[in-house]
Amino acid sequence: MKDFITAKQEFDKLVEESLKKYKPKVPVVFTKLSEVTKAITSNMIIWSRKNSLWPLQFGLACCAMELLDFGASRIDAERKGFLVFRATPRQSDVMISAGWITKSMAPEVKRLYEQMSRPRYVVAYGECSVSGGPWYESYNIIEGIDQIVPVDVYVSGCPPRPESLFDALLKLQEKVGGKIDN
Amino acid sequence: MSLVKINIGPVHPSTHGLLRLVVTLDGDTIVNVEPHVGFLHRGVEKLAENRMYMQIPPFIEKCDYVAKMAMDEAYVATVEAAMGIEPNERAQYERVILLELQRIASHLLWLGAMLNDLGHFFSVFMWTFADRDKVLKLLEEATGQRMFYVNMRLGGLRQEFPKDFEYHALDVLTYLEKRINEYESFIENSSLFKERMYKVGVLSRDDAINLGVSGPVLRASGVNFDVRKDKPYYVYKKLNFKPIVLYNGDNFSRYKVRILEIKESIRLIREAFKQMPDGNATGMPIKLINPAPKNKVVRVSREGPRGEIMFYLVADEQRPYRLAMRTPAFINLAALNHIARGNKFANLFPIIGSLDLVMADVDK
Amino acid sequence: MVRLIIDRKDLIDTISSFKKKGFSYLVKILGIDYIDYISVLYILRNLDSDEEIEIEVHLNQNDLWVPTIINIFKGADWYERELYEMFGIEIKGRKVRKLLLEKFSENIYPLRKSFKWGTK
Numbered sequence: 001m002k003d004f005i006t007a008k009q010e011f012d013k014l015v016e017e018s019l020k021k022y023k024p025k026v027p028v029v030f031t032k033l034s035e036v037t038k039a040i041t042s043n044m045i046i047w048s049r050k051n052s053l054w055p056l057q058f059g060l061a062c063c064a065m066e067l068l069d070f071g072a073s074r075i076d077a078e079r080k081g082f083l084v085f086r087a088t089p090r091q092s093d094v095m096i097s098a099g100w101i102t103k104s105m106a107p108e109v110k111r112l113y114e115q116m117s118r119p120r121y122v123v124a125y126g127e128c129s130v131s132g133g134p135w136y137e138s139y140n141i142i143e144g145i146d147q148i149v150p151v152d153v154y155v156s157g158c159p160p161r162p163e164s165l166f167d168a169l170l171k172l173q174e175k176v177g178g179k180i181d182n
Numbered sequence: 183m184s185l186v187k188i189n190i191g192p193v194h195p196s197t198h199g200l201l202r203l204v205v206t207l208d209g210d211t212i213v214n215v216e217p218h219v220g221f222l223h224r225g226v227e228k229l230a231e232n233r234m235y236m237q238i239p240p241f242i243e244k245c246d247y248v249a250k251m252a253m254d255e256a257y258v259a260t261v262e263a264a265m266g267i268e269p270n271e272r273a274q275y276e277r278v279i280l281l282e283l284q285r286i287a288s289h290l291l292w293l294g295a296m297l298n299d300l301g302h303f304f305s306v307f308m309w310t311f312a313d314r315d316k317v318l319k320l321l322e323e324a325t326g327q328r329m330f331y332v333n334m335r336l337g338g339l340r341q342e343f344p345k346d347f348e349y350h351a352l353d354v355l356t357y358l359e360k361r362i363n364e365y366e367s368f369i370e371n372s373s374l375f376k377e378r379m380y381k382v383g384v385l386s387r388d389d390a391i392n393l394g395v396s397g398p399v400l401r402a403s404g405v406n407f408d409v410r411k412d413k414p415y416y417v418y419k420k421l422n423f424k425p426i427v428l429y430n431g432d433n434f435s436r437y438k439v440r441i442l443e444i445k446e447s448i449r450l451i452r453e454a455f456k457q458m459p460d461g462n463a464t465g466m467p468i469k470l471i472n473p474a475p476k477n478k479v480v481r482v483s484r485e486g487p488r489g490e491i492m493f494y495l496v497a498d499e500q501r502p503y504r505l506a507m508r509t510p511a512f513i514n515l516a517a518l519n520h521i522a523r524g525n526k527f528a529n530l531f532p533i534i535g536s537l538d539l540v541m542a543d544v545d546k
Numbered sequence: 547m548v549r550l551i552i553d554r555k556d557l558i559d560t561i562s563s564f565k566k567k568g569f570s571y572l573v574k575i576l577g578i579d580y581i582d583y584i585s586v587l588y589i590l591r592n593l594d595s596d597e598e599i600e601i602e603v604h605l606n607q608n609d610l611w612v613p614t615i616i617n618i619f620k621g622a623d624w625y626e627r628e629l630y631e632m633f634g635i636e637i638k639g640r641k642v643r644k645l646l647l648e649k650f651s652e653n654i655y656p657l658r659k660s661f662k663w664g665t666k
Contacts, residue, residue, distance in 0.1 A: 034342070054372075058193070059242070060199070060200060061199075061222060061224070061247065061542055062244055062247035062329070062330075065247060065248070069311070069315075070306055072315075073308050073311070073312055074312065074315055086197035087194070091218075100222070100224065102222075102223060102224065103649075103650075104220055104648070104649055105192070105200065105649075106222045108191075108193065110190060134241070134244075135224045137229060137232065137663045138224045138228075139228075140223055140224055140647070141224055141227060158330070159329055160331075161328065182224060182286050218648065219646065220645065220646035220648055223646045223647065225656055227657060228656050228657055228661075229663075391570055391571055391593065392570070392621060393620050394571060394572045394573070394619070394621030407593055407595065411614040412596045413596060479547075482547065491572065492573065494574075504578050506574070506576050508573065512624065513621060513624065516621065516623060516624045517621075520620075545646055
């Protein structure tokens with residue numbers, strides 16, 4: 001019962017705030033209905049989209065062990081909204097790419113990215129996705145995932161601790177909400 | 183009757199890695215399984231020819247990223263055999279303790295991942311991961327790193343055990359014994375588990391020797407071979423080690439061998455803590471090494487949690503001329519075609535789960 | 547470590563006679579590139595008495611082929627495929643396909659000494 005009460009209070013606060021911006025100086029209200037609903041719903045849409053980003057299960061190599069730790073019970077991913085790791089790209093928002101990319105795997109990554117529905121975001125997790133990692137002289141490695149898909153947040157480390165993945169996803173939430181420029 | 187070909191693509195919801203299977207079906211029974219591998223191949227054997235001896239362990243550890251200490255120790259033992267160095271007795275006891283702790287952590291992750299394949303969607307996975315976190319905290323206390331502990335040096339370890347390490351370790355071991363008994367009792371009582379594991383995926387004794395598999399897959403088919411007993415290294419003789427052999431060769435035997443190995447490892451660690459002498463266990467630091475190999479061609483095999491790890495080294499002055507690796511998951515996956523023929527299609531993933539694969543091991 | 551160096555024409559007879567004596571477990575098939583010749587090693591193990599033996603064959607750079615031993619050991623399948631794609635050694639007696647670099651149809655053989663690092 002507690003959750004129900006606080007969500008309703010938040011909804012009331014949002015309605016009041018959005019109505020305040022459109023108060024004219026004359027004590028008579030002349031607005032279009034579409035502008036009122038747009039003001040209410042755009043804030044609602046951004047708030048709900050920000051707090052429920054569902055990741056795609058894309059752990060390729062050793063950084064996948066830290067992704068499993070990120071979803072397990074000590075460092076909980078559920079408390080901030082990353083509820084389920086979906087297996088199909090049509091139902092997910094964020095692609096967390098963990099592991100190195102070889103030449104055989106590159107067309108599959110591109111195909112998976114194009115199957116995700118908009119708005120979609122990409123997080124590059126670990127040194128091998130950022131810049132190729134320790135395999136820089138190898139004949140079968142692509143250096144960094146940003147040669148194939150556009151990336152929003154980079155996390156460096158080998159492997160980075162799961163707490164730093166949490167920090168990166170909080171920054172992604174700010175970017176979705178519109179506070180950080182670009 | 184017409185046959186149907188199905189593609190199970192490289193990205194699929196089980197935690198083994200990138201593996202593509204082309205399955206030929208006749209109704210509901212499997213006729214042929216063909217694995218296509220190579221999605222994680224980066225050429226470790228070629229990269230090792232351009233690096234010096236102690237720059238290579240990070241490459242070797244990323245091969246089997248679940249049991250990292252076992253691969254690291256096998257490589258450092260190869261270089262020690264080439265240079266003619268032997269660790270002293272306290273260093274041998276400490277290495278055995280760290281190796282057996284790593285074996286417990288690897289088998290706990292296997293248990294969660296295999297029950298995930300059977301259909302318990304992430305519930306037993308959460309419990310075994312919480313237990314595995316306690317063992318990883320012990321290893322972090324001993325080595326200072328959470329995941330890639332490059333801890334072995336020539337002649338010993340990088341640093342000694344801290345002061346209270348023994349008390350913390352014995353606390354965790356008593357907790358783990360109770361939990362393993364709980365897991366055994368409730369997993370084996372469920373009738374769904376019995377239907378999908380008894381007499382499913384049978385590998386006979388002659389086939390197992392002819393195909394060249396190793397590790398728990400070989401010992402579950404009735405062959406009494408374990409590298410820790412037949413070619414003993416370090417102090418396993420003093421600790422009275424006995425291998426675990428079962429005789430049926432189906433999924434259930436492969437599961438039971440690993441559960442009994444966890445209990446055997448707990449007993450070995452307790453004995454090692456009682457018998458350990460005093461002394462200094464740190465090895466040579468990296469910069470002071472003068473590489474002058476005494477034996478030019480060396481071959482060393484060790485027992486990892488998945489099977490037998492073998493390194494073959496042709497040594498030059500500063501860097502290896504040729505480093506060849508035999509990883510256990512490579513040849514365990516090649517035996518999948520022989521095991522899975524004649525079974526139902528829904529039983530394919532429990533069979534893969536009981537072989538315990540890590541895909542970066544297969545594509546070196 | 548005991549090592550035998552034999553000719554290529556005696557290979558199948560030697561391996562099958564060792565298998566009858568009890569060396570029934572194949573550990574690995576290796577290849578090493580010394581610059582004048584390429585040598586191929588077969589490592590066998592006896593499970594009852596724990597002995598191991600290495601059988602070595604030298605090949606010139608002009609004719610690189612080895613007969614297949616898949617009728618003796620079923621586990622030699624993937625080792626021979628890896629030998630073909632890394633060194634360029636042909637296997638006579640069966641059709642071999644590449645294992646790890648399946649999608650590349652050019653003739654690059656990575657583990658030879660003539661393949662320099664840094665080529666992509």
